[in-house]
Amino acid sequence: MITLYHARYTRSLRVRWLLEELGLDYELKRLNFQAGEHKAPEYLAIHPLGRLPALADGDVRMFESGAIIQYLLDKYGEGRLHPLPATPAAASYLQWFHFGEATHQPYLSVMAQHLAILPEEERLPQVAGKARENALACMGLLDAHLSEHEYVAGDQFTAADIMVVYPLVLSQLFGLLPSEGHPHLMRYYERIEARPAFQTAVAD
Numbered sequence: 001m002i003t004l005y006h007a008r009y010t011r012s013l014r015v016r017w018l019l020e021e022l023g024l025d026y027e028l029k030r031l032n033f034q035a036g037e038h039k040a041p042e043y044l045a046i047h048p049l050g051r052l053p054a055l056a057d058g059d060v061r062m063f064e065s066g067a068i069i070q071y072l073l074d075k076y077g078e079g080r081l082h083p084l085p086a087t088p089a090a091a092s093y094l095q096w097f098h099f100g101e102a103t104h105q106p107y108l109s110v111m112a113q114h115l116a117i118l119p120e121e122e123r124l125p126q127v128a129g130k131a132r133e134n135a136l137a138c139m140g141l142l143d144a145h146l147s148e149h150e151y152v153a154g155d156q157f158t159a160a161d162i163m164v165v166y167p168l169v170l171s172q173l174f175g176l177l178p179s180e181g182h183p184h185l186m187r188y189y190e191r192i193e194a195r196p197a198f199q200t201a202v203a204d
């Protein structure tokens, strides 16, 4: 049995979304992020840094959302949701897959810290403002790319979309989306929101 440690609006959303897209059975262990359950000793035994997501699959224990997604695709994907390796489509897939966590997401994490998570006296508006500017630049890049493609890795939905969309979910929470200045990105996000697996992953 696959077990996913999950809290709403955290990166475990990505893994839950993939599990739903693949139609796999899994158990969801919910943690109350606001109450700090991810820093309790029971969870630190699962992930020593107290971060989400974490996954158990038989004897396998994993953290890092992108790595978990790759593992699940390799083990259960049967070729679904990613292009053949070493093709031009795979180059685009890998680029956007990693862009979602390595380039775009850090700006949303900084915004989250300085707009919501840190105690008020530690929040720095200039830091949040600079992160917002950089997040908007990432949205501009995505908008231009999506003016020519239905999905980030081409005309098919792939796991790269799952990686890219998480910072967009947070962008919506922080008021960067909807955005009239990013029409292609908006239409893409509407296509994503129509997917039942995504709806389940963001619901709770």
Ligand SMILES: N[C@@H](CCC(=O)N[C@@H](CS)C(=O)NCC(=O)O)C(=O)O
Residues within 6 Å of the ligand: 009, 010, 011, 012, 038, 049, 050, 051, 052, 053, 063, 064, 065, 066, 101
């Ligand atoms: N690169 C990691 C980041 C994991 C991460 O930082 N998750 C956040 C929630 S989205 C978290 O648990 N934060 C709690 C903390 O930083 O203490 C991944 O993709 O899984």
